[in-house]
Amino acid sequence: xxxxxxxxxxxxxxxxxxxxxxxxxxxxxxxxxxxxxxxxxxxxxxxxxxxxxxxxxxxxxxxxxxxxxxxxxxxxxxxxxxxxxxxxxxxxxxxxxxxxxxxxxxxxxxxxxxxxxxxxxxxxxxxxxxxxxxxxxxxxxxxxxxxxxxxxxxxxxxxxxxxxxxxxxxxxxxxxxxxxxxxxxxxxxxxxxxxxxxxxxxxxxxxxxxxxxxxxxxxxxxxxxxxxxxxxxxxxxxxxxxxxx
Numbered sequence: 001x002x003x004x005x006x007x008x009x010x011x012x013x014x015x016x017x018x019x020x021x022x023x024x025x026x027x028x029x030x031x032x033x034x035x036x037x038x039x040x041x042x043x044x045x046x047x048x049x050x051x052x053x054x055x056x057x058x059x060x061x062x063x064x065x066x067x068x069x070x071x072x073x074x075x076x077x078x079x080x081x082x083x084x085x086x087x088x089x090x091x092x093x094x095x096x097x098x099x100x101x102x103x104x105x106x107x108x109x110x111x112x113x114x115x116x117x118x119x120x121x122x123x124x125x126x127x128x129x130x131x132x133x134x135x136x137x138x139x140x141x142x143x144x145x146x147x148x149x150x151x152x153x154x155x156x157x158x159x160x161x162x163x164x165x166x167x168x169x170x171x172x173x174x175x176x177x178x179x180x181x182x183x184x185x186x187x188x189x190x191x192x193x194x195x196x197x198x199x200x201x202x203x204x205x206x207x208x209x210x211x212x213x214x215x216x217x218x219x220x221x222x223x224x225x226x227x228x229x230x231x232x233x234x235x236x237x238x239x240x241x242x243x244x245x
Contacts, residue, residue, distance in 0.1 A: 048076075
């Protein structure tokens, strides 16, 4: 039963934090694009990499302009070790350059935040009937800001995913992920919740080496004021590339 704890945590988190939506909430739209090349070293070991580029709507232009303002560009390089049911991943080189999530015009005056974000993750996979799988993942990331303000912080990530194969080349999936504060340097107010996101997507294998995935993602993000929140509606586009067979 201990394997199911992160799964139940992710399920109840959206309902628990929905209470906070009574506070001031800002809404915007975004497009998340990702390219994820990988290279298999052996049956168990794989080199991993990601390139992210995300844009968002500007509060002065309205939500219809999804590509108006920058949101994030980032990249990471790491490796994973896979067994029958487990995958362990380590990303020692992760760099994010994050612009403020634009809720109000005042956000336009805030400067982007560069940071290094080394990350470790463990994921458990369970095969279930009807060509489906369940994946439960937990991760920890250490956020080193450059320059040193704000102070470095830690963050835990919990994700639960359900995927079903459709035919020989396609799949559909839904996942929910919660991000909560972790040592070091908790907020002085004791708050732990940061982000909860839900993604509904479908993928299609274009060939033996490439798969494209398209989805809708809803993100609920708490601001530092604790009484303001960002709700993001996003189109997600991902291209997975296997650089060898």
